Amino acid sequence: xxxxxxxxxxxxxxxxxxxxxxxxxxxxxxxxxxxxxxxxxxxxxxxxxxxxxxxxxxxxxxxxxxxxxxxxxxxxxxxxxxxxxxxxxxxxxxxxxxxxxxxxxxxxxxxxxxxxxxxxxxxxxxxxxxxxxxxxxxxxxxxxxxx
Amino acid sequence: xxxxxxxxxxxxxxxxxxxxxxxxxxxxxxxxxxxxxxxxxxxxxxxxxxxxxxxxxxxxxxxxxxxxxxxxxxxxxxxxxxxxxxxxxxxxxxxxxxxxxxxxxxxxxxxxxxxxxxxxxxxxxxxxxxxxxxxxxxxxxxxxxxxxxxxxxxxxxxxxxxxxxxxxxxxxxxxxxxxxxxxxxxxxxxxxxxxxxxxxxxxxxxxxxxxxxxxxxxxxxxxxxxxxxxxxxxxxxxxxxxxxxxxxxxxxxxxxxxxxxxxxxxxxxxxxxxxxxxxxxxxxxxxxxxxxxxxxxxxxxxxxxxxxxxxxxxxxxxxxxxxxxxxxxxxxxxxxxxxxxxxxxxxxxxxxxxxxxxxxxxxxxxxxxxxxxxxxxxxxxxxxxxxxxxxxxxxxxxxxxxxxxxxxxxxxxxxxxxxxxxxxxxxxxxxxxxxxxxxxxxxxxxxxxxxxxxxxxxxxxxxxxxxxxxxxxxxxxxxxxxxxxxxxxxxxxxxxxxxxxxxxxxxxxxxxxxxxxxxxxxxxx
Ligand SMILES: Cc1cc2nc3c(=O)[nH]c(=O)nc-3n(C[C@H](O)[C@H](O)[C@H](O)COP(=O)(O)OP(=O)(O)OC[C@H]3O[C@@H](n4cnc5c(N)ncnc54)[C@H](O)[C@@H]3O)c2cc1C
Numbered sequence: 114x115x116x117x118x119x120x121x122x123x124x125x126x127x128x129x130x131x132x133x134x135x136x137x138x139x140x141x142x143x144x145x146x147x148x149x150x151x152x153x154x155x156x157x158x159x160x161x162x163x164x165x166x167x168x169x170x171x172x173x174x175x176x177x178x179x180x181x182x183x184x185x186x187x188x189x190x191x192x193x194x195x196x197x198x199x200x201x202x203x204x205x206x207x208x209x210x211x212x213x214x215x216x217x218x219x220x221x222x223x224x225x226x227x228x229x230x231x232x233x234x235x236x237x238x239x240x241x242x243x244x245x246x247x248x249x250x251x252x253x254x255x256x257x258x259x260x
Numbered sequence: 261x262x263x264x265x266x267x268x269x270x271x272x273x274x275x276x277x278x279x280x281x282x283x284x285x286x287x288x289x290x291x292x293x294x295x296x297x298x299x300x301x302x303x304x305x306x307x308x309x310x311x312x313x314x315x316x317x318x319x320x321x322x323x324x325x326x327x328x329x330x331x332x333x334x335x336x337x338x339x340x341x342x343x344x345x346x347x348x349x350x351x352x353x354x355x356x357x358x359x360x361x362x363x364x365x366x367x368x369x370x371x372x373x374x375x376x377x378x379x380x381x382x383x384x385x386x387x388x389x390x391x392x393x394x395x396x397x398x399x400x401x402x403x404x405x406x407x408x409x410x411x412x413x414x415x416x417x418x419x420x421x422x423x424x425x426x427x428x429x430x431x432x433x434x435x436x437x438x439x440x441x442x443x444x445x446x447x448x449x450x451x452x453x454x455x456x457x458x459x460x461x462x463x464x465x466x467x468x469x470x471x472x473x474x475x476x477x478x479x480x481x482x483x484x485x486x487x488x489x490x491x492x493x494x495x496x497x498x499x500x501x502x503x504x505x506x507x508x509x510x511x512x513x514x515x516x517x518x519x520x521x522x523x524x525x526x527x528x529x530x531x532x533x534x535x536x537x538x539x540x541x542x543x544x545x546x547x548x549x550x551x552x553x554x555x556x557x558x559x560x561x562x563x564x565x566x567x568x569x570x571x572x573x574x575x576x577x578x579x580x581x582x583x584x585x586x587x588x589x590x591x592x593x594x595x596x597x598x599x600x601x602x603x604x605x606x607x608x609x610x611x612x613x614x615x616x617x618x619x620x621x622x623x624x625x626x627x628x629x630x631x632x633x634x635x636x637x638x639x640x641x642x643x644x645x646x647x648x649x650x651x652x653x654x655x656x657x658x659x660x661x662x663x664x665x666x667x668x669x670x671x672x673x674x675x676x677x678x679x680x681x682x683x684x685x686x687x688x689x690x691x692x693x694x695x696x697x698x699x700x701x702x703x704x705x706x707x708x709x710x711x712x713x714x715x716x717x718x719x720x721x722x723x724x725x726x727x728x729x730x731x732x733x734x735x736x737x738x739x740x741x742x743x744x745x746x747x748x749x750x751x752x753x754x755x756x757x758x759x760x761x762x763x764x765x766x767x768x769x770x771x772x773x774x775x776x777x778x779x780x781x782x783x784x785x
Contacts, residue, residue, distance in 0.1 A: 115594030185567070185574045185583070187590035192405050243383040246374075247776045248769035250381060253374075254749055256594045 114189045114241065116181075120257025121174040121189075127259055128237045128245070129167045136233050137163050144229060146222035159229055161217045165205050166230070173201055191242055198234040205230065265484035265683060266508050269347065269356045286466025288443070288456065296697045297721075299449045300472075308456070308470045313342045314763065316455045316473040318442045318690060320345020321353050323479030323730040323747045325424070326377050329431055330751040332785055333380060333775045334764035338435040342471055344442050344457050349428065351421050353481060358417055361507050362536040365418030370532055370585060370621065373403050373413045375592075375745040377420065378427035380752070381776050382745075386415035389423075411623045412584045420744075430784055443468065444693040445476050445726070452724035475763065477754065478708075478716070478728040479747075480690055484683030491677050494649045494657075503657050504649060507533045507678045514674040515544055517655070522551035526659055526670065528646065529678030530558045530580055531618045535626055537676050542629040542639075554639045555670060557661065560618075561643035572614060578630065579641045581619040588615050591739045592746065601712060601737045609704035612739060618679075644668070649675065685732050694719065698726075705735030712737045713757040714750045725761070727754045 116124065141159040142152060150158070177197070181189055208214050209221055246253050289306045292298060303310060315331065317324040320343045328341055347353060363369065374382035384392075387399040402413040428434070440459040448454050455471040485508050487495075494504050505511040507529075517523060518541070527537055538554065545552045562576035575582040590596040596615070603611060633639025644663035652658035652671050659675065661668045685691045685707050694700040694708070699718035703709040709717045710733045719726040729750035731742035738753075740746035759766045767775070778785060 115590045115592065115597070117595050117598050120594070181595070182571050185572070186407075186588045187595040188588075189594075190406065190408055191403060192408060195404070243385065243388070246381045246383045248773045250767055250772045251752065253382065254593045254597070254752065256590075256598055 114194060115256060116189055117256030118178045120255060121178060122171055123259050124241060124257040125170045125174055126167055128241055129163065132237050132240055133163050133233045136236050140229060140232060144225040146225050158217060158221055161214060162205060162229060165214050166201065169204060194238050194241065198231065202230045265486050266506060269353050284467040286468055288468060296447065297449050298446050298454050303454060303470055307466065308468045309466055310470045310472050312472050314340045314473055315475045316471050317343045317477040317479060318455060319479035319481060320347045320350060320437065321479060321481045322350055322377055322744065325350035325433065326747045327477055327729065327751040327754060328433060328436060329427060330380055330755045331764055332431040334755050334767055336764045338432050341436040342438050343436045344438050344440060344455065346439060346441055351424055355421060357508060360510050361533045362540045363417050365421065367417055368414040369417050369420060370414060371744050375743065377744040378423040379779060380748060386419060387413045390419065407584060412621065430782060442690055444690060446697060447721040448472065451721055453721060453726060474724045476726045479730050480688055480732065481730055482682055483685050483688035483691060483732065486681040486683050488677060488679060488681060490646055498651050500651055503655065504675045507537055507676055508680060511676060514676060515540065517673050518544065518550055518552050519548060523673035524553040524555060526555045526557065526672045526675045527678060528557050531678060532620045534678035535620045537678055539626060539629065542633065554633065556641040557644045558641060559645055568614060581617060582622040583619040584621050586743065587740050597738065600739055605704050612705060612735060682731065691732055703735040707735045708732045710736045714753045715757065
């Protein structure tokens with residue numbers, strides 16, 4: 114991808130909120146290890162994870178943008194967009210464990226978190242690397258800006 | 261006659277008056293030639309028939325094709341468009357240049373997976389389509405790990421041509437084509453433009469036909485690819501056109517001579533064409549067990565990373581400056597595109613210098629071949645310049661070089677010059693006429709000055725507009741103009757501007773998606 118800082122942040126918020134939101138709606142009820150919890154509680158938990166990812170993501174984008182400055186092409190290889198699932202996932206998990214994330218009922222089981230986080234990430238990454246260009250034909254030429 | 265430029269397909273002969281001196285019906289009159297703005301009366305007085313059409317595209321190469329593609333997708337009917345060209349199909353000139361410069365259909369191009377002249381969305385990209393066609397994950401893996409763990413994926417030339425042909429049929433492009441050579445475009449009193457076409461001989465009862473349109477798009481490609489003066493001088497003085505060649509002209513004879521007998525060849529230049537020629541020489545050497553010796557002269561011998569500061573350092577080594585595409589990738593969409601868009605005058609020209617210059621992609625197979633050649637001593641790259649060339653018995657050429665180790669003389673069976681020198685825009689008749697009579701001007705790097713919308717500045721004839729795309733516009737607010745993606749970016753800017761003039765429909769999310777769906781099903785529009 115060829116993002117600008119503004120484009121990164123806009124794309125991040127848009128894709129995670131819309132695509133990630135729909136996916137979270139779909140997958141939450143079937144996540145493993147949440148048997149005891151009511152559906153409202155599950156959604157509260159999964160959407161908190163999503164919102165945390167969006168909010169922290171804005172910080173991450175600043176770092177990625179800085180790293181991108183060392184690249185002659187000023188591009189962001191497709192692979193980088195995928196492997197950053199590791200650092201971002203780890204940070205969200207850490208904050209959840211430390212209980213720093215506001216509004217979260219404690220005790221998110223790791224398998225549920227991993228499935229939720231990884232699947233959302235991959236779907237968003239795939240869409241950002243192709244299908245996004247179909248409805249938004251200007252998007253790839255504007256560094257990922259939508260507005 | 262001095263043969264200064266390389267002949268390309270479609271670059272028809274300039275107008276020669278009838279040798280008998282008899283005036284031909286419907287020709288340009290002195291009155292028309294001398295006036296910048298034409299009245300309908302003046303054109304009628306000259307007896308030139310007039311065809312009315314809203315949009316005219318001049319050139320008919322890939323630039324015209326992707327622009328027409330965009331407009332068709334934005335709902336413009338074929339009856340509202342005329343493409344004036346000498347080509348049989350839009351990729352003819354491009355295919356010729358790639359073929360002679362050693363990219364036959366099965367070899368890979370330079371541009372990336374999402375630079376698809378047949379698909380304005382760039383999705384599914386070439387790599388995805390190749391994976392489906394070949395039922396193989398190879399190309400997908402490559403786009404996943406490029407450029408870190410693999411070279412940039414680039415499509416096969418044949419794949420690009422076949423898909424373009426499909427789109428060419430889908431959008432009914434042939435219905436827009438009119439054959440002939442464009443002589444000039446002049447502004448019309450009362451708005452819009454006259455484009456003067458010289459139709460093929462005997463195909464029309466008049467010498468010229470005038471296309472009266474509100475909009476004109478100029479996409480004439482290279483104003484001319486020039487031979488370097490030393491090459492031209494050798495050829496003219498010694499009447500030897502076969503041994504000292506430019507890589508953009510057919511030069512199979514050089515490879516054939518090397519097949520027939522062992523010999524040394526001198527390659528000049530540090531761009532992708534030099535890389536291709538080396539690959540061909542080394543592939544032949546490997547496949548046929550030849551003993552070819554390759555001397556490779558660089559004018560600027562790059563030894564390592566270079567650039568003004570740590571934020572702008574390009575890789576290099578062994579003579580070459582390395583870069584995947586002809587500009588840093590983000591000029592086609594990201595940071596550098598946004599940055600250049602804001603720059604004016606000298607600041608823009610300076611930035612162009614930083615990321616311009618001759619360069620070639622770093623490809624693993626090329627690196628392996630050159631490493632082997634250097635190790636085994638049959639490939640010798642060096643810094644230098646050719647001072648003189650002379651025939652040297654039995655079809656050889658003796659070359660005098662100035663190098664960092666002093667003068668050197670070598671005897672070779674051929675010199676392949678891989679430096680391309682583009683002619684000034686004024687050497688193209690239509691562009692020159694625009695500079696002289698059309699109100700057009702030059703940009704900070706001396707080419708045609710276009711706005712961010714690709715409108716040619718100074719040529720407006722309200723409510724009409726004139727646009728240009730391709731290499732003639734290099735130096736503008738968007739650098740990557742002479743590439744598939746650059747031509748599509750220009751097409752998008754032009755279509756957006758035409759949407760504001762209400763000439764075509766807006767490509768918002770709904771229309772874009774429904775049009776893409778038609779594309780995906782191959783539905784004719
Ligand atoms: C060897 C080579 C390799 C390239 N590889 C790539 C690549 O891998 N990827 C990439 O993105 N880009 C590549 N490019 C760059 C670019 O995409 C092509 O050159 C492309 O063809 C440019 O399109 P165009 O419409 O500007 O010019 P062209 O395709 O050349 O079309 C312009 C046409 O206008 C016609 N014309 C000119 N004057 C008149 C007139 N007065 N009347 C009528 N017709 C006229 C000419 O016949 C000419 O054919 C490459 C270029 C070269 C030379």
